[in-house]
Each structure stands twice: as C-alpha cells, then as structure tokens.
Amino acid sequence: MTRPVKLACRHVWKLYGPHPERLVGKSPSLDEIRASGHVGAVRDVSLNIGEGEIFVIMGLSGSGKSTLVRCLSRLIEPTAGEILYDGEDLLKASPARMIEIRRHHMGMVFQHFALLPHLTVLENVAFPLEVQGMARPAREARAREVIALVGLQGREGHYPRQLSGGQQQRVGIARSLAVEPDLWFLDEPFSALDPLIRREMQEEFLRIQKQLKKTIVFITHDFDEAIRLADHIAIMKDGAVVQVASPEELVLAPADDYVRAFTAHVSRAKVITLGRIAVPGVPADVAGTLPAEARVEAVAEQVVTAGRPFAVEREGAVIGHVTPQAVIDVLIGRGG
Amino acid sequence: MTRMCLARAAATATALVLFGGMALAEVESEDPIKLTLHDWTGQLITTNIMAAVLEEAGYNVELVQADYLAQFAGLETGDLHVAMEIWETTGREAMDAAVAKGGVVNMGETGMLAKEEWWYPLYMKEKCPGLPDWKALNDCAAAFATAETGAKGRYLGGPVTWGGFDEERIAALGLNYEVIHAGTDAAMFAELESAYQRKDPILLWVYAPHWAPQKYEGEWVEFPPYEAACYTDPAWGSNPTATHDCGKPFGPIWKVGWAGLPEKWPGADKAIRAFHIENDAMGAMIAKVDLDGQTVEDVVNEWMDANEATWSAWIAK
Amino acid sequence: MKTWPLIWAGLAVVALVLARAVAVPDGWLWPPQAMHLPLARWISAGMAWLTDSAAIGPVTVKDLTRGFARLIEAPYEAARVLLVEGITEGRGRRATTIVPPLSWVAVTVAAVALGHYARDIWLGLIAGALMLYLAVFGQWDSAMITLASIVIAVPLGVAGGLGLGIAALHWRPFERVLSPVLDLMQTVPTFAYLVPVLVLFGFGPVAALLATVIYAMPPMVRVTLVALRGVPPEIVDFANMAGCTPGQRMRKVMLPVALPDLMVGVNQVIMLSLNMVIIASMIGAGGLGADVLESLRRLNIGGGIEAGLAITALAVVLDRLGQALATRAGGGRGAKGNWLRRHPRTVLVLAVTLISAAAGYLIPAVQDWPKEWTVTTKGFWADLMQWINVNYYDQLEALRNWTLVNLLIPVKDFLLALPWPFVLGTVALAGWALGGWRLAALTGALGLFLAATGLWEQAMITLYLCGVSVLIAMCIGVPLGIWAASGETAGKVIGAVIDTLQTLPSFVYLIPVVMLFRVGDFSAMIAVVLYALVPAVRYTAHGLRSVPEELIEAGIVSGATRGQILRKIRLPMAVPMMLLGLNQTILLALSMLVITALVGTRDLGQEVYIALTKADVGRGLVAGLSVAAIAIIADRLIGAAAKGARERLEGGA
C-alpha cells in the first residue's frame, strides 16, 4: 500500500539567530546551536508525504511544528534544504511561480481561523478566488458550494464575529477548500475549540476527506486527535523529527522514551488494527468478515457480542481471523 | 468616492476653461497681481482699495494672506507682488534689507504717517497732572506702578519684535519705569481695554492709524521730538552721554513691490505709486469697521463711490 | 533599587545649596561663549542653498517643490469651487457667479445624509445641527473656506502617513531614519519651519495646506506602523497562502484588517489639521482662523469664541462621521433594485443640491443664509467680560500675585541659578537610572546640544514655565480623570469639555485671560494649563477604566471600600497609562509655548516667534530644535519610566 509521494522535504533546516546561514553548513548539534545563540526551530527534517494521505505532525509546544509546516508551504524561507512538490523544488521557484502554486494547489487552515473581520462568510470563502481574479458570480457560486460542504448554508451574510468558534473554523475550512487544492495544510485547526466541538469537527473533517481525498499535512499536539486522523505521524522534538510511523507502530514500537511518553496513556485498542492481532487460518464458525485496517476499539463490541471469531481480510484477500479473546486482551491491555 | 472625484474634476475643468477664456485686452498682462493681506484693519482697507482700483483699470488681482515680515521672501521671488503698508516704524529694517538684495522696490509713500508713542488714557491726567510732558512721568511713577514692578512705573511695551528702543529711552531720560513687553498688539490692547473699563492706571505703546486712539480718550506723552541724530549721536539732546533721549520717530507708511512689477504691469505700477490717502480719512474708515462693525467690503465700496475723481486719476492713461 | 531615592534626595539638597547659597563662577552658570556653535548661521546657509541652488540633475529642488504644490493646488481649487466660490466669471469684485457653490441647504442635508448612512439618523441630526450652527452664527463662508482646505489636507495627511508607514514597515533602515524625523516633525514648533515652507511651496493657501500636512501627519505614520504590525501573523500567512501578490496583500488584507486601528490615526490627523487652522490662516489659508485672529485684534471676544467654536464644530462633525464610517456594520447591501433605489441618500442630496441651486436664483436665502437671520453672542461676551473685569479684578489680581510670588518666581529663580553642568549631569543620570547607558547618552547629548545653541537661559525659562504648568495641569487633570472614570454621566460631560478644549483654538481664550491677568507668565501659564490638561484627564480616565474587572472584584471580595479600591488597586494599575498622559501633557505644553510667546513670555517660544517675524530661518530652527530637544528628553525619560512601571506590574501580576 505505498502511495506516490506528493510532497517531500530533504534536510530542511530553519535556524533563528544572528548568523544562521554560517552555522547550517556544519550540520550542528542541538548544543552547538544553542551555544552559538541560535534557535533550531527545524533541524535536518526529511519527510515523504504520500498522495491522498493524512500526515500528522505532532510534538510539544515549541517543538517546531508550525515552523516546519510553514517551511513546507514556503511561508517561511528555510535556512537550508529542499522542498519537493511533485518533484519541483519549491525553494527554487520564483515569487510568481510560488503565487501560482499557492493559488491553485495549496490551502491552509489556521489555529485561530485567520478570518478577515471586514468580510462576510461568503466573501471570506470567495476571497482566494477573488485574488485570482475570478469574476464575482463564478466565485460566489463556488463559495456557496464549499459553504454547503461544511454545513454553513444560511450564514453566508454573517460576519465572522457573529459566529461561534466552531462555525468560524468551518468557514476557515471552506475557504481553504474553495480553490480545490491538492495539498491541504492544517495548523492545529481544532486546538482553539471546546472538546465536544473538537470531536464533532474531527468527524466532519474525516467526512470531508473521504469525499475529497486531499493530501493533508495536519498539525496537532493532541495525540488522541493524531491517532484518530492520521495515516502517518511524525513526532517532533526540539525541531527534529524523532520518528515517522503509523499510529499503531508508534504505540507498539516507540523509537525512544520521548515517544513512549506520548503514547503511554493511549488506549491501545484505539490504534491496534485487526491485521496486527489476526492469526492465520480461518475457523469454520466465523461470524463474519472484517477489514484488516479496522481498529480494535471500533469493532470490539461487535466481536465480543457475537462471541465467535471473525475473518480478517486485506484488499479482498482473507489473511486470517481474530477471536473475541484476542480483542478483549487488547482492550484490557494484556499481552500484545 | 469616485463620483465625488469626477464631479470635482469636472468643476475644475469648467473653471479653467472659463478663466482661461477671459480676455482683457487693455492691460499688459492678464496674470493676477498678488497683493498681500495682513491682519490689521487699516491694511485690509488700503489693500482692498488698491485692488478695487486696479480692477477698475482691468487688471486681474488676487489677495493673498501673508505674514507682515515673512512676505518679503515672497516679494523677492515674485510669488507676491505688492505689499501696501510697510511702516517706517516696524518694517523699515526688513524693507531696506529686501531692497538691498535687489528683488524688491520701494513704491513710495502711501500718504499716511505712522505715529507710535507712549500713550495714556485721559483719566490718568487727574493722577498725574503734569502730563503730557514726559518730565512729569517720574513724579507719578507710583501711580503707574504694580506689584511686579515695585516702586517703578509699569510701561507696557510692544512685542519684542517691534524694537522701539524703550529700554534705551528710559535709561537715557532717567525714567523710573520698567518695560513689560506684550507678545502681540492684541494682548496689548486687551490690557488697555481691561484697564480702561476699570479706569485703572495704564501707560502703553499705542500706534496710529489704529482704532484704539479713536475709541479711547487719551493722549500721547510728549518727549523731545525725534531727530535722526538723537538715535545715533550721544551728544544730541538732554543726556549728552546717551542716545535715544527723545521720542519715537514719525514716519511714512510705504508701499513696496516686486522688482519685476514695473516691467510686467507698467500701468499698475503707475497706479500703485500714485495711490495716496491720508491719516484722517483712513482713521475714519478704520473706526467704521472696528468700532461700528461695518464690513471692510462696504467701507471700501463707499470710498470708491465717493472718490471716483481721485482714483480715476491714478489709472488715467 | 533602594539607593536611587537617596541619590535623588542628595542631588536635590546639592541643587538647593547651589541655587541659594553659592555664587556660581562665570561660565559655570550658563554655558560659556566658547561652547556655542554657530548653528543658526549654518542652518540659514543650508536653507539658502536648498531654496536657491540645490538641484537634482537639471531640476532645482524649488522647481520640484513648486511643481508638487501645483499638483495639490488643482484639487484644492476644485474644493473651493464646490464649497466657496462656485464657478465665476472675472475676478475679484467684478466677478459674477455663473454656477453658485453648494448652498448651505445642500451641505447641511449632505451632512445629515452622511451621518445617517454612516450610523443612524441621530448622528445625521447632530452633524446637521452643527452645520446649522455655522450658518446661524454667520460663520458659513469662512467655515467652507476652512473645510475646503481640510478636505484636502486630511486625505493628504492620511495617504502620506500610510505611505511612509508602509515603506517603513517593509524597509527597516528607512524606519530607523524616519523615527527621529517624526519626533522632530511633532516637536519642532510650526512657526520654526514656516518660512522655508513658504519659500519652497510658494505663498498662499497651498503652503498653508502643506504646513498643516507636515504637522498633522506624524501620528498617522506611527499608527500605521503599529496597526500593520498588529495584524495577526496568521492573517498575513493566510494572505500569502491565498496567493496574494504583495499589493493585494496590503490592499485587500492588511489595510482592511488594520482599519479600526488606522482610524485612530485618521482621527488624530483631523484633530491636528484643525489645530493648525489658526497658524495656517496667518500664511494664507483664510477662513475661520483668520476670523478668530481678526476678531481678537478688535478685542471682539464674542466673535473670537463664535469662530473658535465653529472650528470645534467642524472637528466634531468630521471626526464623528469618520469614526462612524469606519466602524459601519455592513448593512448597506440589503437594498435591492435599480441604482436610484439602492442609493436613496445620494439621490436625495443630489436633488437638494440641484433644487437649492435653482431656487437660490429666486430666493437668495436658500443659497446663502441671510445676514439678517444670523445670531451673535458678541454683546453677551463683551458684557460678561466687563462685568467680571469690573467686579472681580481685585480678587483675580490677588490670586495672580500670590501665584507669582509663591510659585512662579521662586521656581524660575531656582532653575536659573543652577549651573549648567549640574543640570546636564542630572539629566544624564536620570537617563541612566531609568533606561541604562543608551538613554543616558541620548539625554546627555541632547542636553549638550542645548548648551551649544547659546539659548540656555531661554531653555531654562522654558523648563520652568512648562514644568509649573504641567504640574498644575496634572494636579487638576488627574482628579478630573478620576471623576470622569467614576460614572457614565461625569465621563460624558467631562469628555465633551475636553474635546472642546482640544479643538478650540487657544487664541480664543488667550485674550480674555490677558484682560483679567495682564500680559506675562501667569497668563501664559493659564493658557498652557488649559490646553495641556486634555491628555492628563483623558489618559487617567482611560487607565482607570481599563483596570481588569477581575482585580476590582478581588478587591470587593476582600472587603475593600471604594476609596481603598481606588487607592490600592485602580490607581497603581493605571500608573503606566497616567505616565503616558503626563508625557503627552508635557508635549502639548511645549507645543503651546510659541503661542504663549504672544502674551510676552521670554522663553524658546519667544525666540522662535522673533525669528519668524525677522524671517530668520536659522535662528528659528535652532530655537525650534531646542524645544524639540527638551521634548525628546522628557518623552524618553517618561517613556522609560512607564515601561519600568508596566514591567513591575506585569512581573508582579
């Protein structure tokens, strides 16, 4: 199940301080950076982000997530490295080319919504299209479509200050989708929302993604959120990427104590898939068939209630079965 | 917003066409002659009369508000063309400097004489019967004294910028007085008005032509009459060791103009040089405006109607 | 930290001894002749070069500035045609009107419509009533002349301020150069650069207009910088992600988002432009300013007050309309239908304009408010003044003498007796205590500049007059501010008085003050106090009001009385804001000095004024720069103190 790479970065550095460019050639260690009075916001990061996947970047506050994502979209000029979008090095793109790429291929959602207070919902959503020079009727029609997609019909004439936080972020999402980007950046889009609304928005997000299948770079510092959404997660610490893996691998095989600390309190049922606990062979009395990607938590009730094993299949082929006992073991955190 | 701009642009365009299309065949140049206006009534009247006369002769005239002394910079460069009242007493220095530089010409006297001198309201004569002779001043210094000046009499001088040599005069004549400078003439006359209302002592610098000597009953102090030698030669006058032992100079009020004016508007030059009006006539007009509340415009129109013979001679070919 | 009070106390004792008991040797009291630099001569020569021979390639600077002036003249003339002159044929007294200017009816209706459009009918009615005031009190013609120059000066000031602000935002070195230039533009008295402006831009209304713009623009530049920097970085990121070009980013995102903050700058530009009306009228702007000056020259106090209040009325109308337009909620799109239906107010105003212009030919009263209908309060004011003068002069005189003898003269003598190295040292030491060696270097250098100008005595007199006035202004202003913050009604009433004081030209009250208190320092002090009072009140009230509600609740919960809450919570929290108010009070007091020169003070203001009347550019600018030096020293010291206070509060919170 390997996807073609949509966005990649190679040895990206972003140092803040008096002479970042002098320092970066030497591939300095964290201590060297600090000793020379610099801040290593992003240190030697290389990533591959596959087409159509949700790639989550995680880390504590100040670990460099925002900086990295802004390097990827070149809102911040990295000190060194390469950013490859469909094989094209963005850092070598001219300003005009960059504007072109952003106008048609990128969208971004912001933690604090970044809505324009002087524009209505409709005008906000249509704004990226207006900037491209699209005529008013066409862009408003398109804006109405995306507003409907995020479920805000009837609010087109409102101003941002007249909306709740969740509604405002829906506008932010609609706006970033208006240009039909194929790369979608979301920088902690739900952090400013209440837990209940956050949950609702996550579902909404998954629903939209199911429909649109964008390549997504999603930032969060909430591990629960990450495992709910991610195909892959990159964990950052002090500007460097510590581990890139699927949620399941992170939990089962954390690269170091830092990652382990992140994953320690996570209920394993949320991340472990049936594929991982399936045992070969298929007993005769199976109650049904379940996909290998399904998470234990999601199917536990079904399996335990049935009281009989289920066959597990991946991409149409049956690879084994799971027993209710194996599911219960995962749920109560026994074995693995 | 755009609508407003368009309307404005259209208005200017129309205005330009209308102004540009005007032809006045009989004058040398249609460019407006710029006369300066200051902030005292007499000057406004003089200038408006001159403007009216020039217009009768067919010239275009523009009246520009300008500072009395700062205007010389504009007269030198030809930004401004005529200043109708430069007083011997206050503007002589600046006028001479500008004429010496070459950009400005003296266009002769206006016919009015500037008088400046120490002045007191008539009721002060009761407290100081020796007046108006200056020798009486010392005897009644106490009558003119205030808390600030102590035993000395208080003399309210003009703004420092007017000069006037009052400190020198006091020293040379041995007067027991102190000069307190007002910052502007408005402040000076405000004090006079205030004191006059209360019939309180006051001794101050008053000049004419002005409405004050018309409004308030009073007299000028009589110092030994001014002569040029008094200001330059210590031997002159009662104090053989000091200059300025005399009164203030009397002097004409001058007209000045841009040096290029005679060449560009010879006719106007002639008319401006011919302009002549006397103190009494001017004093009466100032009183009408400042005391009776008529507008400058009305007073000027009245004068123009009554003196047609006079001014038509100025512009006769 | 504990040592500083001791050091200051010690210095105070030394100062007293120096002033009272010790005879200071020559050259130590005032800077010796040898120190004086011929600054005035240098500046005059530089200016002469600039105006006479400086050239960029084949074009002289003067041609350039003259060309610029002509560029501005076109819209200005158009505004005059519209508001003042109409379209005429011929000039001067032979001119006949072909199309009249907008009638008073049309302008008043337009003001009402604009108010209604911007907010509601009440604003419209207020605007209309103020316009009507202009007509009823016979100020119409002059007010329209003033308005014509304001409607050009304000957009110029705003656009210029925006332009400079944006340039400084994008280009750091420019900001570094601009910042001190703005300081100077704000603190050098206008009189000091009037003559060069006249020479460069020609005599007449345009030069006056430009002087107004120079004076009114600096706050706009500063506000622009702060407002644009204050745009949340996320929004800037969004603009970039949306694919905005730099131009689009500025026009469509940054400026609209920063608009509410920018309006503070616009408000300042309007207010300052109207503050300049009087001075502008001295150099050719005419209008209300000229009316004020002329009235006062004739001691027509009522006339001066009426014309002065007309300036206030214009300021209020422009300011309120501007604020309302900026904050207008977007309800305008509601109306549907053709153009006529969508723009009912525009249609109304156009109709009234045309009808009143036409009707004006038949009924002149529609075009020009008839003279017979005008009202004047001249007699009332004259009688009031006379009544006070005749009945209360002795009491007022006693007050004046008491203040002179017990406050003004001792302070003046004290300051004039201090040796200059001592003053210089104290200033540098204060800089060091409040802001470290950098500030000490700056204040020391500025002090040294004062010593080198040869105007030390005038500078000390300036310090004395300003110091005493600021002290009194704070003593009156802070309690008023506390009172204003204590309740809605008090706040409104005091606010209105403060607004009036700020826009009413000081000339208006200068002459009555002289009538009651004679020329001299006491009258000057009253004028300065009245003008400089405004920020003391405003900032105190603002500081008190913006104390977080939580803190006050905490106080109430712990059983504090109202007085305790004020003393222990509100006032300490408001200290940084009040220090800013003090700072502004000092700057305003300094800016009044040139005006108080007109009642016979002998300070730097008088020096500037003398230089103006002698058209001595160098002398004027040196004196002006000296005022600026004092202002900047005060500004930086208090700024540092305010910063310290804020840090202490935040560190403690």
Ligand SMILES: Nc1ncnc2c1ncn2[C@@H]1O[C@H](COP(=O)(O)OP(=O)(O)OP(=O)(O)O)[C@@H](O)[C@H]1O
């Ligand atoms: N303009 C800057 N100048 C100097 N240091 C900076 C700058 N921007 C970011 N940093 C530093 O870079 C580091 C990474 O910051 P970044 O905003 O990327 O963190 P983050 O992971 O997004 O944190 P959060 O979860 O709080 O948003 C931080 O230590 C921050 O202080």
Ligand SMILES: [Mg+2]
């Ligand atoms: Mg972040």
